[in-house]
Amino acid sequence: MxxxxxxxxxxxxxxxxxxxxxxxxxxxxxxxxxxxxxxxxxxxxxxxxxxxxxxxxxxxxxxxxxxxxxxxxxxxxxxxxxxxxxxxxxxxxxxxxxxxxxxxxxxxxxxxxxxxxxxxxxxxxxxxxxxxxxxxxxxxxxxxxxxxxxxxxxxxxxxxxxxxxxxxxxxxxxxxxxxxxxxxxxxxxxxxxxxxxxxxxxxxxxxxxxxxxxxxxxxxxxxxxxxxxxxxxxxxxxxxRGESIEMMTWLEALALVQEYGCALQGWLEDKYVTGRIKQWMNYLRQGFSEAEALWPQARKIREVAPMFEFLNQATAVDQRLIDCCGQQDVANSLN
Missing domain, CATH: 3.20.20.70 (Aldolase class I)
Structure with missing residues (x-):
């Protein structure tokens, strides 16, 4: 299997x-x-x-x-x-x-x-x-x-x-x-x-x-x-196995995107890095409402440095919301 x-x-x-x-x-x-x-x-x-x-x-x-x-x-x-x-x-x-x-x-x-x-x-x-x-x-x-x-x-x-x-x-x-x-x-x-x-x-x-x-x-x-x-x-x-486990949170998914972006910088020229990050974020819209909320801003970014700054800011904002309200309320606040 x-x-x-x-x-x-x-x-x-x-x-x-x-x-x-x-x-x-x-x-x-x-x-x-x-x-x-x-x-x-x-x-x-x-x-x-x-x-x-x-x-x-x-x-x-x-x-x-x-x-x-x-x-x-x-x-x-x-x-x-x-x-x-x-x-x-x-x-x-x-x-x-x-x-x-x-x-x-x-x-x-x-x-x-x-x-x-x-x-x-x-x-x-x-x-x-x-x-x-x-x-x-x-x-x-x-x-x-x-x-x-x-x-x-x-x-x-x-x-x-x-x-x-x-x-x-x-x-x-x-x-x-x-x-x-x-x-x-x-x-x-x-x-x-x-x-x-x-x-x-x-x-x-x-x-x-x-x-x-x-x-x-x-x-x-x-x-x-x-x-x-x-x-x-x-x-x-x-x-x-007949089990149920907790699903990945948006913060965890966002951390993966940041990790991926860092790896891309040693893999592709900068002009291609932002495009691939945006491709992944576009797909993440299907799995996370938070990604859907961020997409209108993310899709406009063309340079690498602004993209990483955007991801860092999104992580910081989501973490503050979770600390204050909890994970479910973060998703609700972005819908």
Whole structure:
């Protein structure tokens, strides 16, 4: 019953993986995709996306991290899979799920679901190129134009040697609009022997249990839900034990954002740091009313120093309110 942190392009980078895995409950992470085209990428690119390669492909708290590749050339994908393994990757994941127009236009991600034979060729080439001890996995959707390709593509991936298959419960055309079609994941799961992992619209503990029931999958991958509620995996773990634990407070979540921001300063140029902090705060609006109250001010900030000052002030104000009124009254006062 594993919980895997999804690879959200432009947000779930190494610093946020460190932050979220430290909170607890996450069994595995996957990097943002490394785009494979015609030339061989140097090791520094692999280390940029997966600095955990320097630590046996583990975060600081010991959570395994898979290196994800995206591309359509089987030969080049195989070469990059082999290089990832050479640098220390214990799992190579292949992206067949990205719905971004730019990516699909250049024959990457979900558009490849129109060609299950090519998906098979790519996975087979990577599987042959990496040592048997390295797990080769794939992430896909239910299809590109519609949700009719889930079974055929899952079978193609399994036949090519994919040990595990993550399925996001929508087509490219569906985007991220609700609902998630978990029942379609069940059809693909029943058609293959490989481990199938369900993904899509798990925002609460109740969502987790419904997804497992409908999809029939023991393992799930969570992206937006974990970014919006950093303690969601920990809450799910408690529910698996039949327990209930206190939910993370807004002050605790805000401290994580500050920690993340500090880590980003050693990771990205300053001009990108504020953008990623705002991305996370935007997602936190789904999980915390306090984040919703702060968002109109936060979204206007462009420079790093003012952003940290804003976060420090928000922390100080919330702490004073808690000392005076209590946690619940803080939430009420901001609504």
């Amino acid at each position: 594993r919980i895997i942190l999804a690879p959200m392009e432009g947000l779930v980078d190494a610093p946020i993986r460190e932050t979220l895995t430290k909170v607890g409950g996450i069994d595995r992470c996957v990097t943002e995709f490394i785009r494979v085209t015609h030339g061989m990428l140097p090791p520094r690119i692999f280390y940029k996306y997966a600095p955990e390669l320097h630590n046996n492909s583990l975060t600081r708290v010991g959570v395994p991290v898979a290196v994800q590749l995206l591309g359509s050339d089987p030969h080049m994908m195989a070469r990059h899979g082999a290089k990832a393994a050479e640098l220390g990757a214990t799992q190579v994941d292949i992206n067949f799920g990205c719905p971004a127009k730019t990516v699909n236009k250049h024959k990457g991600g979900c558009v490849l679901m129109r060609e299950p034979e090519l998906m098979h060729e790519i996975v087979a080439a990577v599987r042959q190129a990496v040592p048997a001890t390295v797990l080769v996995t794939a992430k896909m959707r239910l299809g590109y134009d519609d949700r009719s390709m889930g079974v055929a593509c899952a079978q193609a991936l399994e036949a090519a040697g994919a040990g595990e298959i993550v399925i996001h419960a929508r087509s490219k055309k569906d985007g991220y609009k609700p609902p998630a079609y978990w029942e379609e994941i069940a059809k693909a799961r029943e058609a293959v022997k490989a481990k199938v992992i369900a993904n899509g619209d798990i925002f609460t503990v109740a969502d987790y249990w419904r997804c497992r029931e409908v999809s029939g999958c023991d393992d799930v991958m969570i992206g937006r839900g974990l970014v919006a509620r950093p303690d969601l995996a920990r809450q799910i773990r408690a529910s698996q």
